[in-house]
Amino acid sequence: MAITYTWEINGTACKRDVADGYFTNVVYRVKGMDGTEEKARHTGEVTYTKPESLPSGFIAYDTSKKTPDQATMITWVKNYLGTDEVTKIETNLKAKIDLINTPVQSTGVAW
Secondary structure: OOEEEEEEEOHHHOEEOOOOOOEEEEEEEEEEEEOOEEEEEEEEEEEOOOOOOOOOOOOOOEOOOOEOOHHHHHHHHHHHHOHHHHHHHHHHHHHHHHHHHOOOOOOOOOO
16 A cells, blocks of 8 residues: 555644744644554654744634634644655654564564
């Protein structure tokens, strides 16, 4: 099966400033999927430093509008990490899945 990667935001672990809804910490996970089965996982956290003035495109936390949505936050995380780190995470997950699918070591004895 083809290995795919599912990026998610762990919403219960993210932190934000109550006054303006600025996210200071975002916890994410990446699931390494082999078909429909999750075989490996990476969890990480990014910490944002709030600028003195919020950018014009700022999206505040708002439960009534369900903003920001998960796709937007995943984009924030990937932009923060950069292409090289995103590739490294996914490559490491693939290596773990490859070892699960085709082990190179075994345990146990003959008796």
